[in-house]
Amino acid sequence: MRFFSAVLAFLICAAIANADERIKLNVRISQAPEGVAAHFEIARDVTNLRLEYRSEFAEGTWAITTPGLTYKNGEVSSATPFHTFDVVVTARNDFVSGPFYPCVIKIGDSGRIVYASYFAGLQSAYDTTISFETPSSTTAIGLPRGGSSFRVERTAAPSDQAAGIYVYLGPASAAKETPLATYIADPAVQPWIQQQLENLASPSLAFYRRNIGISLRRKPLIMTTFSSGRKGAFQADVTEGPNVVFRIFGDQWREKTDRATADIRHTARHEYAHFWNSYAVRSSDNEGGRWLHEGGAEYWARLAEADLDRNERHSSNVESALNKCAANLVALPLSRTTAAASYPCGETIQWFADLGQRRSGKDYFSLWRELLKRADANGGNYSVAMFRELAERNTPTVRDTISLIVDRDGTDRWYELPAILAKLRVKLEAAPPEPAAFRDAVVMHVIEGNCGNGFWIEDGWLKLETEENCGPLSGKPQVDSMNGHNLFTDPKGAFDAVEAACKSNGDVTFSRAGVERTWTVKCDRPLHKPPPTFAYKLKP
Numbered sequence: 323m324r325f326f327s328a329v330l331a332f333l334i335c336a337a338i339a340n341a342d343e344r345i346k347l348n349v350r351i352s353q354a355p356e357g358v359a360a361h362f363e364i365a366r367d368v369t370n371l372r373l374e375y376r377s378e379f380a381e382g383t384w385a386i387t388t389p390g391l392t393y394k395n396g397e398v399s400s401a402t403p404f405h406t407f408d409v410v411v412t413a414r415n416d417f418v419s420g421p422f423y424p425c426v427i428k429i430g431d432s433g434r435i436v437y438a439s440y441f442a443g444l445q446s447a448y449d450t451t452i453s454f455e456t457p458s459s460t461t462a463i464g465l466p467r468g469g470s471s472f473r474v475e476r477t478a479a480p481s482d483q484a485a486g487i488y489v490y491l492g493p494a495s496a497a498k499e500t501p502l503a504t505y506i507a508d509p510a511v512q513p514w515i516q517q518q519l520e521n522l523a524s525p526s527l528a529f530y531r532r533n534i535g536i537s538l539r540r541k542p543l544i545m546t547t548f549s550s551g552r553k554g555a556f557q558a559d560v561t562e563g564p565n566v567v568f569r570i571f572g573d574q575w576r577e578k579t580d581r582a583t584a585d586i587r588h589t590a591r592h593e594y595a596h597f598w599n600s601y602a603v604r605s606s607d608n609e610g611g612r613w614l615h616e617g618g619a620e621y622w623a624r625l626a627e628a629d630l631d632r633n634e635r636h637s638s639n640v641e642s643a644l645n646k647c648a649a650n651l652v653a654l655p656l657s658r659t660t661a662a663a664s665y666p667c668g669e670t671i672q673w674f675a676d677l678g679q680r681r682s683g684k685d686y687f688s689l690w691r692e693l694l695k696r697a698d699a700n701g702g703n704y705s706v707a708m709f710r711e712l713a714e715r716n717t718p719t720v721r722d723t724i725s726l727i728v729d730r731d732g733t734d735r736w737y738e739l740p741a742i743l744a745k746l747r748v749k750l751e752a753a754p755p756e757p758a759a760f761r762d763a764v765v766m767h768v769i770e771g772n773c774g775n776g777f778w779i780e781d782g783w784l785k786l787e788t789e790e791n792c793g794p795l796s797g798k799p800q801v802d803s804m805n806g807h808n809l810f811t812d813p814k815g816a817f818d819a820v821e822a823a824c825k826s827n828g829d830v831t832f833s834r835a836g837v838e839r840t841w842t843v844k845c846d847r848p849l850h851k852p853p854p855t856f857a858y859k860l861k862p
């Protein structure tokens with residue numbers, strides 16, 4: 323008997339050790355004038371602590387106050403062993419373009435928004451508990467199970483998603499509670515914008531809940547910040563919670579215009595849709611299948627607009643998404659791009675799915691209800707394969723339309739689309755390409771062969787989304803011309819010049835007016851003609 327229990331005790335110990343041999347890490351976060359201060363306690367001595375998440379956003383903001391330690395690229399290290407250290411992280415409220423979560427943002431004078439992932443040790447090595455100090459009259463809001471501390475759950479999700487949650491730390495009086503959501507707004511946010519976000523939330527959340535048939539597990543935390551920096555930009559990110567931060571930049575927002583109102587309302591509804599399609603359940607194809615949850619959020623937002631605002635822009639919205647999709651998807655199949663094409667192509671695919679549902683006498687959202695049900699039975703994850711199976715079972719034509727975007731390549735496919743859609747009784751006309759289509763086609767063609775997966779259109783110039791350390795176009799060049807032809811005033815000239823160069827394995831040179839540096843690559847693949855300009859004709 324005694325022997326038996328000893329073995330049992332040994333087995334239990336072994337099981338516990340196998341379950342979690344990771345080093346315990348406690349991180350205590352408190353407010354500091356610059357942003358936040360964090361105190362790290364590691365259960366044993368190390369010479370190096372790798373953190374779960376790093377991004378360009380955090381670089382330069384971490385100042386370690388413990389002598390002898392340094393922070394670089396999400397790694398704290400020292401020549402001698404350490405088990406504790408302190409860091410002051412400076413908040414950044416400026417605009418940083420790129421798909422990063424900000425580390426610490428100020429909201430009002432004394433509020434802070436903290437993206438917890440930056441403070442978690444690498445999941446495979448550390449078992450992290452993060453706590454927030456809340457002296458009197460301050461509070462922490464948005465933690466996974468309420469309260470002011472949480473243990474980081476181990477997840478197979480990408481590193482920016484482990485402990486991927488925005489937490490508010492600041493005066494309790496700043497939070498406004500309503501039955502459906504908690505709001506915290508920087509006092510500098512234009513009142514009309516905050517009013518839009520709040521007025522929109524209740525009916526939109528109710529619309530999604532009604533159509534998806536699932537209530538959110540927790541009340542969303544909706545935060546808004548403002549800084550007068552970069553002109554007219556607007557960024558928003560949703561995290562676990564569900565919590566969302568809307569970041570508004572630039573004084574142009576002071577003026578309430580129709581365009582600004584429409585942008586705010588659409589973005590807000592897009593983000594609110596993610597409360598369900600990315601945080602009630604999530605897509606396991608988060609990267610390669612980004613078009614599914616992003617396109618879903620776009621299309622849900624359009625349907626909410628149509629229903630709640632009683633607008634009749636549905637046909638012009640789908641037409642515009644389709645044209646943007648075609649312009650951004652010249653050579654590659656969607657399954658092989660992740661950048662700018664995801665949103666409009668994803669929205670277009672949702673429209674195709676909607677057409678198929680309607681052909682079968684079903685409503686569009688019933689497809690997502692079924693998808694979320696399957697996700698529930700699959701550990702909370704849905705996938706592109708599940709979505710396609712559900713959407714494509716309606717009719718082979720829907721399979722052909724989705725496949726045209728996701729699986730096929732080249733421009734010719736776009737000229738086939740009207741005939742395919744005619745089988746769904748949709749009248750689509752294809753007119754010759756617009757001048758901008760020549761710019762999009764020629765830029766995409768060249769950067770796709772050079773570690774680029776898209777570009778951002780700025781005011782008279784482009785920012786190429788290229789990978790680091792990957793050939794002559796590395797480092798996200800900012801350009802306005804190709805082979806001497808301006809991409810905004812002479813896009814057809816640029817197209818023709820590059821087309822000629824590509825026929826003879828010639829040079830293609832990007833440049834920007836007033837900038838000495840140029841970027842030259844070889845082109846040896848034939849350039850595709852741009853896609854047509856589509857016009858979607860509603861049946862009278």
Ligand SMILES: [Zn+2]
Nearest residue numbers: 592596616619
């Ligand atoms: Zn989104």
